Amino acid sequence: MSESLSRRQVFRILAQARFLLALPVAQALLSAIAPADAATSTVRPEGEDMNLDDGTDSIDPYRLPRHIIPHRYDLRLEPDLDRATFAGRETISLMITQATSVILLNAVDLTISSVMLEGSSSTRQNATIELNDSTQRCHLTFSHPIAPGEWKLHLAFRGTLNDQLRGFYRSTYRDSAGVTHTMAATQFEATDARRAFPCWDEPDFKAVFATTLVIDPRLTAVSNTAVASESIEAGKKVVRFADSIKMSTYLAAFIVGEIEATPPVPVGKTPLRLWTIPGKQPLTSFGHEIAVASLKFFEEYYGIPYPGDKLDLLAIPDFASGAMENLGAITFRETALLVDRQRATHGELERVADVVAHENAHMWFGDLVTMSWWNGLWLNEAFATFMEMLAVDAWKPEWKRWDAFGTSRAAAFAVDGLHSTRPIEYSVQAPKDAEAMFDVLTYEKGASVLRMLEQHIGPIVFRDGVRDYLHAHAYGNADTNDLWVSLGKIAKQPVPELMDSWIFQPGYPLITAEINQLGRLVLSQQRFTYLNPSPRTPHP
Numbered sequence: 001m002s003e004s005l006s007r008r009q010v011f012r013i014l015a016q017a018r019f020l021l022a023l024p025v026a027q028a029l030l031s032a033i034a035p036a037d038a039a040t041s042t043v044r045p046e047g048e049d050m051n052l053d054d055g056t057d058s059i060d061p062y063r064l065p066r067h068i069i070p071h072r073y074d075l076r077l078e079p080d081l082d083r084a085t086f087a088g089r090e091t092i093s094l095m096i097t098q099a100t101s102v103i104l105l106n107a108v109d110l111t112i113s114s115v116m117l118e119g120s121s122s123t124r125q126n127a128t129i130e131l132n133d134s135t136q137r138c139h140l141t142f143s144h145p146i147a148p149g150e151w152k153l154h155l156a157f158r159g160t161l162n163d164q165l166r167g168f169y170r171s172t173y174r175d176s177a178g179v180t181h182t183m184a185a186t187q188f189e190a191t192d193a194r195r196a197f198p199c200w201d202e203p204d205f206k207a208v209f210a211t212t213l214v215i216d217p218r219l220t221a222v223s224n225t226a227v228a229s230e231s232i233e234a235g236k237k238v239v240r241f242a243d244s245i246k247m248s249t250y251l252a253a254f255i256v257g258e259i260e261a262t263p264p265v266p267v268g269k270t271p272l273r274l275w276t277i278p279g280k281q282p283l284t285s286f287g288h289e290i291a292v293a294s295l296k297f298f299e300e301y302y303g304i305p306y307p308g309d310k311l312d313l314l315a316i317p318d319f320a321s322g323a324m325e326n327l328g329a330i331t332f333r334e335t336a337l338l339v340d341r342q343r344a345t346h347g348e349l350e351r352v353a354d355v356v357a358h359e360n361a362h363m364w365f366g367d368l369v370t371m372s373w374w375n376g377l378w379l380n381e382a383f384a385t386f387m388e389m390l391a392v393d394a395w396k397p398e399w400k401r402w403d404a405f406g407t408s409r410a411a412a413f414a415v416d417g418l419h420s421t422r423p424i425e426y427s428v429q430a431p432k433d434a435e436a437m438f439d440v441l442t443y444e445k446g447a448s449v450l451r452m453l454e455q456h457i458g459p460i461v462f463r464d465g466v467r468d469y470l471h472a473h474a475y476g477n478a479d480t481n482d483l484w485v486s487l488g489k490i491a492k493q494p495v496p497e498l499m500d501s502w503i504f505q506p507g508y509p510l511i512t513a514e515i516n517q518l519g520r521l522v523l524s525q526q527r528f529t530y531l532n533p534s535p536r537t538p539h540p
């Protein structure tokens with residue numbers, strides 16, 4: 001996801017009032033000075049690997065049991081934009097590894113009307129349905145135990161196209177004649193896919209999505225993959241999309257409305273388009289240019305072809321954040337994608353370039369390889385911010401993007417010098433705990449620390465470490481430490497030990513260099529704070 005425009009602008013303004021502080025010095029001394037304090041370790045929520053057979057909520061309210069693994073969603077959604085409702089049917093293919101009579105999955109603000117479990121030998125079982133609003137879970141209780149093996153769970157449900165800019169929501173806008181139009185769009189990160197369809201709504205339950213959208217024939221539908229077929233059935237347009245790669249639920253996307261696309265431009269094997277509401281196509285040329293340039297840049301940098309079968313970038317009139325990296329169907333706030341390049345300020349152009357490059361960077365780092373749990377959100381965002389700088393700098397070297405990033409880093413320093421700052425990564429049990437990570441310490445400090453590491457071990461070594469990490473975890477999930485391990489392996493340096501102090505300690509060091517009475521150079525470091533500085537740790 002990308003930060004909202006207003007927040008980033010505020011930090012830019014803040015940053016311009018500050019001097020750059022000690023990071024360059026600290027960078028030079030990285031390998032010479034030991035961390036002042038021992039690093040803390042990430043605490044995983046208990047029950048991550050639990051193997052329940054009763055499916056109760058009591059053990060971990062935030063992590064679903066691991067003995068039922070979904071691997072495919074055949075999903076059919078029929079939104080009614082006039083009534084602001086949708087009807088859904090889905091078949092979830094499951095592997096059950098332990099006999100159970102309860103299936104637990106996530107759902108909220110949905111009415112589930114029918115459930116049927118079908119085994120490989122056509123055995124069928126119905127279940128009682130119980131929805132718990134506080135845990136956002138659906139309990140399906142079966143009268144007979146379900147044996148281990150492959151099963152298909154069939155569900156029918158209904159929901160509301162809400163006005164909350166999350167889940168499956170409606171967005172309205174007025175055209176130049178003052179007529180109001182409605183479209184439907186989705187925003188699922190972090191845990192709102194469960195508002196659109198019952199699912200295992202955790203990032204490490206990756207599955208293939210085969211989506212069908214049934215819509216008014218006047219409208220157009222976009223999802224994560226290319227359209228496989230389109231037909232008219234009972235007066236409705238039935239749009240079937242190709243199978244996705246294995247991906248997390250929070251990356252699924254459905255957009256339905258009167259929308260128009262730029263002609264598809266092939267970037268390697270990937271057709272790329274920008275979508276707008278009618279009348280805004282003239283504002284797409286700048287965003288299109290950076291979208292093409294950054295997609296090429298990342299294929300080269302990561303050394304892996306773009307993981308989807310097409311790439312659509314969609315400007316949505318009502319959108320909560322700056323943009324969202326849904327695989328193959330990136331959604332944007334209009335001002336983060338569309339710009340009049342003749343009239344725009346440099347800041348407006350830079351903002352569009354940054355956000356487009358940021359979201360494209362996520363197609364690999366975030367979508368192809370995904371954090372295991374939400375404590376890894378900072379790395380997802382810090383890395384995409386770092387990569388957005390690299391890509392924009394390569395595209396427009398005359399912008400000196402890394403120089404300008406110094407003001408963003410200073411904004412992070414401004415917050416990080418407070419006693420109330422936080423470490424970049426912290427333990428996350430409830431997904432909502434991670435919401436506090438969408439801030440300057442994740443995006444700007446996180447990206448600064450990655451830039452420092454890249455400069456320390458060298459850009460080519462860093463790139464090769466990133467490639468190693470992506471190859472090792474493609475289509476799967478990984479933790480922060482997995483990236484350090486890959487970088488350390490390629491760099492032949494103790495990167496995990498080096499980075500832990502930066503990631504798990506709050507604040508940043510202020511380095512002092514002095515010549516003592518014996519004529520020796522003494523380096524000391526202390527945590528920088530605006531008030532009551534801590535004692536220095538000398539390193540003669």
Ligand SMILES: [Zn+2]
Binds near residue numbers: 001384
């Ligand atoms: Zn992001």
